[in-house]
Amino acid sequence: MKKTSISKKKANSDIKVTLSKDLYFVRGIAISLVVLGHVIGGRYEGIRQLYEQDILYIDWLYKFIYTFHMPIFFIASGISFKIFSSNNNSYTEFVSSKFTRLVIPLIFWSSFYFLFRCLAGVINFSFFGLIESVFFPNFIFWFFYALLFANFLSFILIKNINYPIAYYTVSILLFIISFYLKGTLKDICYFNIFYTSGIVIAPHLSKICLKLENMSDSLSWLLILLLVLIMLLVTNLLANDYSLVAKFINGIIGFCLMYMLATLNKPFYMFEFLNRFSQFIAGVFTYLGLVSMSIYLLHILFSSTTRIILVKFGLIDPLTQFILGYVISLIGPLLIHKMLYDKSKLFRYSIGEAK
Numbered sequence: 097m098k099k100t101s102i103s104k105k106k107a108n109s110d111i112k113v114t115l116s117k118d119l120y121f122v123r124g125i126a127i128s129l130v131v132l133g134h135v136i137g138g139r140y141e142g143i144r145q146l147y148e149q150d151i152l153y154i155d156w157l158y159k160f161i162y163t164f165h166m167p168i169f170f171i172a173s174g175i176s177f178k179i180f181s182s183n184n185n186s187y188t189e190f191v192s193s194k195f196t197r198l199v200i201p202l203i204f205w206s207s208f209y210f211l212f213r214c215l216a217g218v219i220n221f222s223f224f225g226l227i228e229s230v231f232f233p234n235f236i237f238w239f240f241y242a243l244l245f246a247n248f249l250s251f252i253l254i255k256n257i258n259y260p261i262a263y264y265t266v267s268i269l270l271f272i273i274s275f276y277l278k279g280t281l282k283d284i285c286y287f288n289i290f291y292t293s294g295i296v297i298a299p300h301l302s303k304i305c306l307k308l309e310n311m312s313d314s315l316s317w318l319l320i321l322l323l324v325l326i327m328l329l330v331t332n333l334l335a336n337d338y339s340l341v342a343k344f345i346n347g348i349i350g351f352c353l354m355y356m357l358a359t360l361n362k363p364f365y366m367f368e369f370l371n372r373f374s375q376f377i378a379g380v381f382t383y384l385g386l387v388s389m390s391i392y393l394l395h396i397l398f399s400s401t402t403r404i405i406l407v408k409f410g411l412i413d414p415l416t417q418f419i420l421g422y423v424i425s426l427i428g429p430l431l432i433h434k435m436l437y438d439k440s441k442l443f444r445y446s447i448g449e450a451k
Contacts, residue, residue, distance in 0.1 A: 112179065112180070114305065115175075115179060115301060115302070115305070116180070117358075117382060118305070118355065118358040118359065119172050119175060119176060119358075119385070120382045120383075120385035120386050121354070121357070121358040121378060121381050121382045121385060122168060122172050122351065122354040122355060122358055122385065123168075123169065123172055123384075123385030123388045124380070124381030124382055124383065124384035124385030124386075124388065125168075125354050125357075125381050125384075125385075126165050126166075126168040126169050126172070126354070126385075126388075127169075127384055127385065127388040127391050127392060128381070128384060128426070129161050129164075129165035130165050130166070130169075130391075130392065130395075131391065131395045131399070131422065131425050131426055132157075132161060132422055133158060133161040133162055133165060134236075134395065134396060134399060134425070135399050135418065135421040135422045135425055136154055136157065136158045136161075136418070137158075138158075142399070142403070142421075143403060143414065143417040143418060143421060144158075146403075146407065146412055146417065147414065151414050154414065154418065156331075159331060159335045159336075160327075160328070160331045160335070162335075162339075162343070163327070163330065163331050163335055163339075163342045163343050163345075163346035163347070163350075164327065164343070164346040164347050164349070164350030164351075165350075166239070166287065166347075167287070167290040167343060167344075167346075167347025167348070167350065167351070168347065168350055168351050168354060169239075170242075170243070170246065170287050170288075170290035170291045170293075170294065170347075171290045171291070171293050171294040171297070171347070171348075171351045172294060172351070173243060173246070173247075173291055173294060174246070174250070174290065174291040174292060174293060174294020174295045174296075174297075174298070175294040175295070175297060175298045175301060176294075177247065177250055177291075177294070177295065178294065178295045178298035178299070179298050179301070181255070185251075185255070187256070190251055190255075194244060194247055194248075196445075196448060196450060197448040197449075198240050198243060198244050198247075198448060199240075199244070200445055200446070200448060200450075201240065201389065201393060201446055201447055201448045202230065202233070202237055202240040202241075203230055204445070204446045205237070205393045205446065206229045206230045206233060206235075206237045207226060207229060207230065209229070209235065209396070209397075210225065210226055210229040211226075212397070232280070233280055234279075234280070235396075236392065236393075236396060238280045238283045238284075239392075241280055241283075241284055242280075242283050242284045242287045242288070243291075245284045245288060246287070246288045246291035246292075247291075249263065249266065249267070249288065250263060250291065250292070250295060253266065254295070263292070263295075264292065264296075267288055267289055267291075267292040268289070270285040270286075270288050270289070271285065271286060271288070271289040273285055274286035274340070275340060286340065289344070290347055290348075293348060293351075304355075305359055308355075308356060308359040309359055313360075316356065316360060319356065320353060320356055320357070323349055323352060323353040323356070324353065326349055327346045327349055327350060327353070330342050330345050330346050330349075331346065358378070360374070384426075387429075387430065387433050389447045389448055389449070390429050390430075390432065390433040390437075390447050391426065391429040391430070391433075393429075393446070393447060394428065394429035394432055394433075395425040395426070395428070395429050396425075397428075398424050398425045398428035398429065399421050399422075399424070399425040402420060402421050402424045402425065403417060403421055406420060406421075433447075437449075
């Protein structure tokens, strides 16, 4: 009996390790797409602000990415909450954890970017403006408020009260209400549904993983191709006039697609060198997922600086701006993380990873 208990614990531990690695892979792809989307920018942001007219392939790529990249993060976060968070956490422990993981990075980096924009001459400095940058977030910082809200709602209604039906009902109502809201409040209510989706998916993930691993390679690739085609069709049909609907559909499908890619151990069974290359690429994305917070918080600094420097040197060709902006926006944060993570406790606090 004791041996059976030990073997079950080991099996559960192995499953959690595998799921953790897969989720980091999914986060890695998601953060790569976030950086790509921000480098391109909206019509008057990123590199698109440099050109009077939209460049077709850049405009379409931006729309496609924005239908699924952030929902993937929230689904992965919901899964992590359900599988990896402790059931025994008190309110004090939970609040302390979220303060370290999310509130400190929010305060530090929203203030940093406000001061950076003041020094760059984009805005004028004021103490009220500094405070406003934290409490009324725009830019990339809406994410922290949306994730904090999703965390607290799920913790209160599931972990402490143990009333999932109320949680699911509230999440659906918030999703519906979000269509009539604006700004950060809209994001908070809307993206909670993806976090909830992660919580719903989580208990079934190990079985799904087992079925995917036992699936034939040809069927796996056929399903992946089908999911991509559906996402492209949704983007073309709905992204312009029904962007929230497109984001909901592609967010769910996009996570399924990324998770399928995560479970492909040897996708090129006839070509071992391609298998080794695909495993290397998977390792890169897994690492990007592991350091995704550093990338998220720092990439804007590198993308903006790169764009400004290239313009000063007269390099405004869209492809040059696109490639160099993207590469530097990914590599820059990775180098900063590598240099500071082990040496600076302040840096670890700023990215929510202080021990």
